[in-house]
Amino acid sequence: MKNGFDENADRKAWMGLLAKAPAGRVATLLDAAMTRPGFTWLRTPEIGSAMVRARAGATGAPFNLGEMTVTRCTLKLESGEVGHAYIQGRRKSDAEAAAVVDALMQTGIADRLRAQLLEPLHDELSAAKATRAAKAAATKVDFFTLARGEG
Amino acid sequence: MYVAVKGGERAIENAHAWLAEERRGDTEIAELSVAQIREQLSLAVHRVSAEGSLFDPDLAALAIKQARGDLIEAIFLIRAYRTTLPRFGFSKPVDTGVMTCDRRISASFKDLPGGQVLGPTFDYSHRLLDFKLAAEGEVPEAPSQEAEAGDVPHVTDFLNREGLIEEPPHGDTPPPDLTREPLEMPADRALRLQALTRADEGFALGLAYSTQRGYARNHAFVGELRIGSVPVEMEIPELGFAIEIGEVVLTECETVNQFKGSKAEPPQFTRGYGLVFGQSERKAISMALVDRALRWEELGEDNIGAPAQDAEFVLYHADNIQATGFLEHIKLPHYVDFQSELELVRKLRREAGTDQVQEAAE
Structure with a gap:
C-alpha cells in the first residue's frame, strides 16, 4: 500500500481488512450483499498460530515475542477463482466468509462487493479506532495552560 | 524399585466433581460469562496472554474462568493449548x-x-475503594477531543x-x-x-x-x-x-x-x-x-x-x-522415596548410638 507500484496492494488491503473484522461481521455483510456462490475446499478451515516477532529497542535485531491464534482456509469458486483467508483468532466460519470474499474480489462482482462490504467494513474499523484516539486525545496533558496559571 | 499403587481413581473423580461445583460457587449468584471476564477483567486477561505467550483474549478469559481466577493455573492452560496448535509461520517484526x-x-x-x-491509567487515582462499583450502574461516556493524525x-x-x-x-x-x-x-x-x-x-x-x-x-x-x-x-x-x-x-x-x-x-x-x-x-x-x-x-x-x-x-x-511444575510436583506421592530416606535415618541413628545420647539427655 505504501508502494504505489505494488501490484498486490489492492488484495493485501482487502485481505488485511478481512483479517481484522469483528466476529461474524464479514458473513453478515456478505449475505446481505448477495447469495454466496458454490465452491469446493482446497484447504478446509484450520486453526493454528503465528509467532509474532518484534525488534529489540523497537528498531534493532528481531526477537520472538509470542504467538497469536490464526484461522486459515482456501477455496475455489465454481467459476475457478481461488480465495485464501488468514484471519486473527479461532473463527472457522469467518475464515470461510473471508475466503469467499477474497475469491469474489477477483471476479466481475468486485466493484459491488467493494461498495457493499469492504468500504462499510473499513469505515466501521476506522470509526472504532477514531473513537479510541479521541478518548486518548482527551487525556493529553496540557502543560502550557498549567504554566500560565490562568484564572 | 517402582511400586505401582492403585486405588485413587474414585477419589480423583469425586475431587474433580467437587472442584467443578466450587468453581461455580453459589448458584443463587449469576454465572460469569467468558465475555464478561474478557471485557471486565481485561488486565488479568492481558497477563495470561503475556505469560501464556499466546495472544487470544477469548481463550485467556476461558482459562481464567476454568482456573477459578488462579492466573498461573490459567497461564498453564494456555501454554498447554498452545502446544496443540500447528504454527503457520512467523510475522514480520511488528513496527x-x-x-x-x-x-x-x-x-x-x-x-x-x-x-x-x-x-486509561490507575496513576493519579487515590487507591481508595470505590463502593459505587459494588452497586450496578451505568458508566458515563469518557470525554473525547479531536486527535492529531499520523x-x-x-x-x-x-x-x-x-x-x-x-x-x-x-x-x-x-x-x-x-x-x-x-x-x-x-x-x-x-x-x-x-x-x-x-x-x-x-x-x-x-x-x-x-x-x-x-x-x-x-x-x-x-x-x-x-x-x-x-x-x-x-x-x-x-x-x-x-x-x-x-x-x-x-x-x-x-x-x-x-x-x-x-x-x-x-x-x-x-x-x-x-x-x-x-x-x-x-x-x-x-x-x-x-x-x-x-x-x-x-x-x-x-x-x-x-x-x-x-x-x-x-x-x-x-x-x-x-x-x-517443579515446585508443586513435590506434593505428589513420593512414598517409596520417603520410605528409603526413613530407613536410612533409622540406620544412621543405630550406627551413631543415638539411643545413648537420648538417655544422657534424660
Whole structure:
C-alpha cells in the first residue's frame, strides 16, 4: 500500500481488512450483499498460530515475542477463482466468509462487493479506532495552560 | 524399585466433581460469562496472554474462568493449548512506531511531539475503594477531543539524532526460539527478550526492583512508555506476499540509562527494552530494567555479582510454569522415596548410638 507500484496492494488491503473484522461481521455483510456462490475446499478451515516477532529497542535485531491464534482456509469458486483467508483468532466460519470474499474480489462482482462490504467494513474499523484516539486525545496533558496559571 | 499403587481413581473423580461445583460457587449468584471476564477483567486477561505467550483474549478469559481466577493455573492452560496448535509461520517484526496509542508518556521529556497522553491509567487515582462499583450502574461516556493524525514518533529518536544514545544493532538474523529449542547459555539478547516477555510478572518485578536498590548499577529513566495496538503482518507462501493477519495490543517501555562509556564507546545513554502483550506496564518496565542489567557484558560493564546480572539465574527461574511444575510436583506421592530416606535415618541413628545420647539427655 505504501508502494504505489505494488501490484498486490489492492488484495493485501482487502485481505488485511478481512483479517481484522469483528466476529461474524464479514458473513453478515456478505449475505446481505448477495447469495454466496458454490465452491469446493482446497484447504478446509484450520486453526493454528503465528509467532509474532518484534525488534529489540523497537528498531534493532528481531526477537520472538509470542504467538497469536490464526484461522486459515482456501477455496475455489465454481467459476475457478481461488480465495485464501488468514484471519486473527479461532473463527472457522469467518475464515470461510473471508475466503469467499477474497475469491469474489477477483471476479466481475468486485466493484459491488467493494461498495457493499469492504468500504462499510473499513469505515466501521476506522470509526472504532477514531473513537479510541479521541478518548486518548482527551487525556493529553496540557502543560502550557498549567504554566500560565490562568484564572 | 517402582511400586505401582492403585486405588485413587474414585477419589480423583469425586475431587474433580467437587472442584467443578466450587468453581461455580453459589448458584443463587449469576454465572460469569467468558465475555464478561474478557471485557471486565481485561488486565488479568492481558497477563495470561503475556505469560501464556499466546495472544487470544477469548481463550485467556476461558482459562481464567476454568482456573477459578488462579492466573498461573490459567497461564498453564494456555501454554498447554498452545502446544496443540500447528504454527503457520512467523510475522514480520511488528513496527511499534505505527502503534495507535491509548497511552504514551515519557518521564524524561516533558514537551515531546505527540504529547503526554495518559490513557486509561490507575496513576493519579487515590487507591481508595470505590463502593459505587459494588452497586450496578451505568458508566458515563469518557470525554473525547479531536486527535492529531499520523504516527507517534519514538522518544529515543530525538536523542538518537544527537548521537547521545546507543543505536541498537540492526539485523534480520532469524532469532532463536525457546519454544522450539531448549533454553541454553549463553543466551543472546533476542533469546533473553523472549524469555523476559513471557516471564512471571512478580519475578520480573522483584528483580527489576533489586536493580533500583543497587543490585546492579544502572539508574533508569523511562524514556517512553506506550500502550496500544499494532498490526501484525505475515508472509503468506501461497500468495507470495505479506498481508496483515490481525492486530495485537502491546505495552512498550524504553528506558534511558546512564553510561560512562568504555574503550570502544563514547559516553552516551544506553537503553533497556520491554515489550509485552496486552496492557501490562508494570511488566514492561520491569522487563526493560532487567534487560538493561543483563546487558552488562556487551556494554563492557563490571559484573558486581547482582542477581539481575546473572543471565542463567534470571532466565532459568523466570518462567512460572516451569517453576510451579517443579515446585508443586513435590506434593505428589513420593512414598517409596520417603520410605528409603526413613530407613536410612533409622540406620544412621543405630550406627551413631543415638539411643545413648537420648538417655544422657534424660
